[in-house]
Amino acid sequence: MNISARHCHLTPEAVEALFGPGAKLTPMKWLYQKDQFAAQEMVTLVGPRSRIISNLRILGPCRSLNQVELAHTDSIALGFEAPIRFSGRIEGTPGCMLMGPKGFFELKEGVIRAAPHVHLHPDDAAFYGVKGGDFMRLRVGGPCALTFDRVFVRVDPEFKLEVHLDTDEGNACALQPDTPVELLK
Numbered sequence: 001m002n003i004s005a006r007h008c009h010l011t012p013e014a015v016e017a018l019f020g021p022g023a024k025l026t027p028m029k030w031l032y033q034k035d036q037f038a039a040q041e042m043v044t045l046v047g048p049r050s051r052i053i054s055n056l057r058i059l060g061p062c063r064s065l066n067q068v069e070l071a072h073t074d075s076i077a078l079g080f081e082a083p084i085r086f087s088g089r090i091e092g093t094p095g096c097m098l099m100g101p102k103g104f105f106e107l108k109e110g111v112i113r114a115a116p117h118v119h120l121h122p123d124d125a126a127f128y129g130v131k132g133g134d135f136m137r138l139r140v141g142g143p144c145a146l147t148f149d150r151v152f153v154r155v156d157p158e159f160k161l162e163v164h165l166d167t168d169e170g171n172a173c174a175l176q177p178d179t180p181v182e183l184l185k
Helices: 010-017 072-078 122-127 169-174
Strands: 003-004 006-008 028-032 037-046 052-060 068-070 096-100 102-108 109-113 117-120 135-140 146-155 160-164 183-185
Touching: 003 169, 006 037, 010 037, 010 096, 010 102, 052 072, 072 109, 072 169, 109 160, 117 122, 122 146, 160 169
Parallel strands: 003 160, 006 052, 068 109, 117 146
Antiparallel strands: 006 068, 028 037, 037 052, 037 096, 096 102, 117 160, 135 146, 135 183
16 A cells, blocks of 8 residues: 655756756666656746646656656646546647756646556466456545545556555545555456
């Protein structure tokens, strides 16, 4: 179980525009999924209301498309109507301006609220009897117990079992490291 704070995924071209020619992302902290990391590099996001989020973390490695993932409260504060989407499905989403120490980069689209999702290895998917694209339920216990009924299933041989919620979703159920959770078909 992991809470995914606001962040962005960038192409190599975006990284160079923001940090200078030849710039590469530098791992600061390795994440749970194989070869994924929080980069030392951060950007400033400018929203439609000219409000900003500074120090927006970039997650690496670079990807083939640019995507910004915000929580609902971030979206409201910045003035975005960011839809709930699965990672990589950015068609028809709002764009934004990113600022780095060496330049600006405009995203024509790519600002989303990430759908609650679970990463599963194929063995885990077989155990639960699900496949990629299915939905599961996540029952969260504790003083603010609730159940998420539409947790999107992602399956890949490189994945380790991990559920991702955003900060608003984690706060809604008062999620703590010792909060009991149960993943259900």
